[in-house]
Amino acid sequence: MPINRIINCQTQDNIGKEVKVAGWVNIRRDHGQIIFIDLRDRSGILQVVCQASLVEGVKDEDVLEIEGLVKERPSRMVNPNLITGKVELEAKEVRVLARAQTLPFTLKDLNVSLPVLLDWRALTLRNEKIKNVFKVQEALADEFRKSARELDCTEIFVPTISASATEGGAEVFKVDYYSHPAYLTQSPQLYKQMMVPVFERVYTISHAYRSEPSVTTRHLSESIQLDCEFGFADFKELLDLMEKVGTNMFKAAESECPLILKEYGAEKISYGEIPRLTLRAAQEIIYREEGRDVRKEKDLSPEDEIDICKWALKEKGSDFVTITHFPTQKRAFYTMPDPENPVFSLSYDLLFRGMEICSGSQRINNYDQLVSTIKERGMNPGDFEMYLQSFKFGMPPEGGFSFGLERMTKNILNLGNVREASLFPRDMERIDLKLAELKKKEEEKPKKKKSISQKK
RNA sequence: GGGCCUGUAGCUUAGUCCGGUUUAAAGCGCCUCCCUGUCACGGAGGAGACCGUGGGUUCAAAUCCCAUCGGGCCCGCCA
Numbered sequence: 001m002p003i004n005r006i007i008n009c010q011t012q013d014n015i016g017k018e019v020k021v022a023g024w025v026n027i028r029r030d031h032g033q034i035i036f037i038d039l040r041d042r043s044g045i046l047q048v049v050c051q052a053s054l055v056e057g058v059k060d061e062d063v064l065e066i067e068g069l070v071k072e073r074p075s076r077m078v079n080p081n082l083i084t085g086k087v088e089l090e091a092k093e094v095r096v097l098a099r100a101q102t103l104p105f106t107l108k109d110l111n112v113s114l115p116v117l118l119d120w121r122a123l124t125l126r127n128e129k130i131k132n133v134f135k136v137q138e139a140l141a142d143e144f145r146k147s148a149r150e151l152d153c154t155e156i157f158v159p160t161i162s163a164s165a166t167e168g169g170a171e172v173f174k175v176d177y178y179s180h181p182a183y184l185t186q187s188p189q190l191y192k193q194m195m196v197p198v199f200e201r202v203y204t205i206s207h208a209y210r211s212e213p214s215v216t217t218r219h220l221s222e223s224i225q226l227d228c229e230f231g232f233a234d235f236k237e238l239l240d241l242m243e244k245v246g247t248n249m250f251k252a253a254e255s256e257c258p259l260i261l262k263e264y265g266a267e268k269i270s271y272g273e274i275p276r277l278t279l280r281a282a283q284e285i286i287y288r289e290e291g292r293d294v295r296k297e298k299d300l301s302p303e304d305e306i307d308i309c310k311w312a313l314k315e316k317g318s319d320f321v322t323i324t325h326f327p328t329q330k331r332a333f334y335t336m337p338d339p340e341n342p343v344f345s346l347s348y349d350l351l352f353r354g355m356e357i358c359s360g361s362q363r364i365n366n367y368d369q370l371v372s373t374i375k376e377r378g379m380n381p382g383d384f385e386m387y388l389q390s391f392k393f394g395m396p397p398e399g400g401f402s403f404g405l406e407r408m409t410k411n412i413l414n415l416g417n418v419r420e421a422s423l424f425p426r427d428m429e430r431i432d433l434k435l436a437e438l439k440k441k442e443e444e445k446p447k448k449k450k451s452i453s454q455k456k
Numbered sequence: 457g458g459g460c461c462u463g464u465a466g467c468u469u470a471g472u473c474c475g476g477u478u479u480a481a482a483g484c485g486c487c488u489c490c491c492u493g494u495c496a497c498g499g500a501g502g503a504g505a506c507c508g509u510g511g512g513u514u515c516a517a518a519u520c521c522c523a524u525c526g527g528g529c530c531c532g533c534c535a
Contacts, residue, residue, distance in 0.1 A: 027496080034492040047495065060485095079495055105467040106485055109496060112467065115527060170534055187535085212534050213457075219534070302531085349535090359535060404535060417528095429527090436526065 005065070008039065008046035011087050014070045021046060021089060022065040022097065024126070025058060027108050037091075039064065040128075044083040050091040060107065061100035061126075067093040114417060119433065121424055132260040133421060136253050137409045141205060143252030144226045144403065147245045148203035153228055156202045158191035160184055160209065164383035170210040173221075184209035187402060192229040193334070193363060194390045196398045200231040205405075215428050217417040218355060220406060222426040229400030235346045235362045239322060242401040243274050246350050246358055247320065249403070253412055264413040272317030278325040278344070282308045298327045306354035324348040333377050334370065336362040336399075346399070357408050360401025367391040 005020045023041035035055050037048040048066055058064065068091040079085035104120060105112055110127040117124050124130055145155070165172045165183045173184040185191075188206040195202045208225045230241060250269050254261060277285070283295045286307050294304055300323065312321040325344040328337045336346045346362035364370045370391050374381045381388060409421035419425040429435055 029494050029497055030491085031494065031497075032491040034494085036494055036497085038495070045495095049493080051492095074493095077493065077495090082495080085495090102466080102486065104485090106496090109484080110467095111484085113527085116467075208535080210534070214532085214534060215529090216531090216534095217529075223535075225535085299534095356535065402535080407535075434526085 007043040008041050008084055009043035011046055011070045011084055011089060015072050015087060016070065018067065018069055018092070019089070020065065020067045021048075023063070025060050025062045025064060025100075027060060028055070028058060037064070037066075039066065039089075046084045047079070047082070047088040048091050049088055050094065054091055054094045058094070058096065059100060060103055062096055063098035063100075065095045065097055066091050114419065115434070118419065118425065118430065121432070125423065129263060130420075132257070132263065133409060133413060133415070134423060136257050136260055136413060137405060137421065139253040139256040140249045140408055140412075141224075141226065141405060142256075143249045144205070144245065145203070146252075147248045148228055151201060151228070151230075151241065151245075153201040153203040153230075154195075154199040156192065156195050156199070156204045158185075158188040158204055158206050160207055162190075170212050173209050173211045186210050187225060188227050189332070189334070189402070190384075190387045192227050192400065193395075193398070194387060196229055196231040197390055197393070197395055200396075201229070203228045213428060217419075218407060218410070220418055220422055220425055220427060223407075223422075224405040226403040226405055227400060228402075229398065231396040231398045233399055234397065235399070238360065238362060238399045238401070239276060239324070239348060242348065242350055242358060242360055243320065243322060245401075246352070246403065247271055247274075249408065250352075250412060261412070264415075266412060266414055269412070270313060270317050270319045274318050274320045274322055275312050275316050276322045276324060277308070279323055279327075280325070280344075282321070282323050285311055298330045302355075305351055305356060309351055309354045319353050321351045322348055323351060331361065333373050333379065334361075334363045336364050348401075350401075350403075352408070353411050355407060355411055357411065358401050358403045360399060362397070362399040365391065365395040365397050367395070 003020070005022050006014065008021055008023065011019060011021065021039060021041065023039045023046075026038040026040040026045055028038075029036040030052075033052050035050045035052050037050055037055060037058070039046045039048050048068065066089065068089045070087055071090055073079075073086055073088055103123070105116065107123065107127055110124060110130065112120075112124065117130075125134075148155070161175065161177065162183050162185045163180075165174075170186050172186055175182050175184060185208065187208045188204050192202055192204055204227050206225055206227065208223050210221060210223075212219060212221075228241065228245065230238065233241065251271070254269060279300070280295065282300065283297065283304070286304055287293050287295055289311055290307050292303075292307075294301070297304075300308065308321055308323070309319070312318045324347065325338060326347045326349070328335065328343060328345040331345050331347045338344045338346055348360055349356045350358035364373060367388065371381050371388065374384060406418050406421040409415070410418045413421070415421055419427065424432055431438070
């Protein structure tokens, strides 16, 4: 008798042999004396033919271990939709490894609203189509690592707790750190810069926390950032690097997950030469093409981003557009002003199909200039003491960029909401469960529990 | 912070505009029974909703009004 479990897709190579498989009941089709079980494991689905007595009481999502004979299906009965569609397993012995309760909705053919999808996240992620979002996400992240490594970047791991609410811009989460105030970092920015004099080129995949009061389809309170930082790189090189890493990631997702992209109805990405436009040039194009005069705005609105991407696809055959030279005041303090016109900065965003997926800049690397910029912005250089050490003792010209992983995943798959591109999304209204429900539970707790935690 | 929309079985929705044959309907799921070739199997039967909550208008409210609590989307902010 077989001892070792094989995975479902390996049954094709074991026709006529006795094997052991294990997985979840994706669906049960009951024909009285004969019952078909679609068994799901990490490799896919396998049809198991069972005598009724072997699977009495077996329900959806029960975990089974099955021994049986792999048989080739008669040609009439081949199922082209299954990777194991040419074979089936005739069950000899079925063991129930774990029982599942009745599901709150149909998992195999999932059709639920966004709140239900997220309220039952541990369960809904089992659905093949939902799960596949994160196979695409893996492909994107994997290629980011590969590309960065090829560019000779060292992978670093940065802290997410910081002593001061830095950077400006987004709102930050305050935490109680041994009775001292501390903050969750809104990006790995300062730490990756500090690593430039150490490794010259670094990359990191890290979490970023922003407590913006934004409830939209593209904002998360906790997001995954893919960051690179390069010493001795000038503005033009930085643009090359960003575009190269970004397009590599999408190309990898397309070649690794073609069936998933098709399942989601994603169109083939157009990789024409990426137009590079200053903010003002982009605004001129929008004015010319769409008649909307946004030429004095400090940034592109979501509508502008959609319009300029539409133009780039039409005129240049590119799903990407690089926008440069945002107003210096709109960008973080470490951004290098353009020496030719310091009102604008050596900053850039990469847009993909109507949404910003990456942001970066040439940085100020001169210590005195950095300190005076911090002061000009009403911040205290004392809050940046360790950061400034890097600049005090020899920081080369440098810059970098940061991709938002969930946004890239959302856009390549055409998802309606960025929350669908996060395993366990955090937003203004949810940490796993809805905050409104967590609050209700908190209020229902007996009072004395609260006083215990307060004693601490 | 501003605006628009929305809440009906476990899930997805119809009914709401124009109040009254509505003992609130359907599909999926669930329970019982039948079925040895299905693959979203099929067939027969059944349970399951005081229509988010609280007021109000009315002879009469899922349906109209007010408040409140959820939810979704857009703008702003932000990446």
